[in-house]
Amino acid sequence: MDVDLRKVRYFVAVAEELHFGRAAERLHIAQPVLSRQIRALEDELKVLLFVRTKRATELTEAGRQLLEDGRPLLAAAEAARVRVVQAARPAGTFTIGFMPGITVTTAVRAFTKQYPELTIELLRTSWHDQVEVLRDGRADVSIVRLPIDQQGLTVRPLFEESRVVMLPTDHRLAGKPSLRISDLADEHLLQDPDAVPEWRDIAVELRERRPGRVPVFHNVEEKLEHVAAGNGISVLPLSTASFYTRPDVVAVPIEDIGPNHVCLAWSAGRRARTIHDFAEIAIGLTWST
Known part of the structure; x- marks a missing residue:
């Protein structure tokens, strides 16, 4: 059988x-x-x-x-x-995965100078596949946003950035210059609560055991469509929020929430010199957010 x-x-x-x-x-x-x-x-x-x-x-x-x-x-x-x-990927290619809002141009240019013979390919990822592209061989390295499942990976920190809450423009809190996480206790979060533990710990809907439905999002655009429609809120890194501006959604800073940590990751079993050299370049950069 x-x-x-x-x-x-x-x-x-x-x-x-x-x-x-x-x-x-x-x-x-x-x-x-x-x-x-x-x-x-x-x-x-x-x-x-x-x-x-x-x-x-x-x-x-x-x-x-x-x-x-x-x-x-x-x-x-x-x-x-x-x-x-x-084995099916063309010889002489090096693929870099990256999350929305992260600009990899400086790192790519520096790496290209060191390896002019390589063809550099860029692969835009999402929360759902930023690690999978390493596990299934689509990318050599991936610039990821924590938290991720780090099993079988080598992970090195690059930088951290503040996070903001995305609200529809007609939301009662949309005009505030900044918020505290307690201001959002009554809201419905359109993402995994474990990604925002500060909200999870005080959320009314979780305390009352009535969590609302969280659709499966394939990209930031889909998430912001739900925010704009008034279906809930979302907490995003500042660079992602800045990249995906739109007139019906506003980003409001949160004063008492931890930053988003951005790291470089690759499969722990990979020992290629190119991966080591790209890591050195990426870790040594001053990343703008």
Whole structure:
């Protein structure tokens, strides 16, 4: 019998979360679909992998064994895919990923002077794929915004910048010169609360266990459309907010919130001289925000 790696990936997500709802969110699929896939895997293996009650989801002995074997199986498959993608890329290219609002021109010019024979490619990333472009081999390095999953990566700090809250122009707080995070306690945050722990800790909707829906955003433009429509607020780095100005949304500084940390990241297993040299250049720059 062939093992379906997709089902194994679904299983590992549920086994790590021990909660079908959270695992479905993590995988960006509907919970009923995930439940059907797990039942299909159990039918194929002819074993019970989970014991589900009203209170908890627990692994069986067979489930614990599959989790132990499944993680390295998925890692090996991913490593093979990365090697194939990297082998397919044209020789003599170096790809730099970067997040919206970050200007990489100075670093690229300095690197090009050092390696004039290389073709430098730039890859715009998002919150959802700024790390994935390293894991799947699309980029050699990526300039990322924390927090990220740093497992398997080398991460070096570059700079930090202040953050602002994005509000529709008719919002009650839109005309304020600055705000404190407590002013936003009653608002709905259109992003992962863990990305803004200062808000998460005082948010009324989380305290009352009534979190509003957060759509999946593929870019900043989509997020700002929801802000402009009055569906909630968003906290962004200042440079991103400045880059995506529009007449129906305003950026207001937040006085008591931590800065956004920008770092350079690459796969820990990569030892290429070009990566080391680009890192030296990027770390040595004075970045403008």
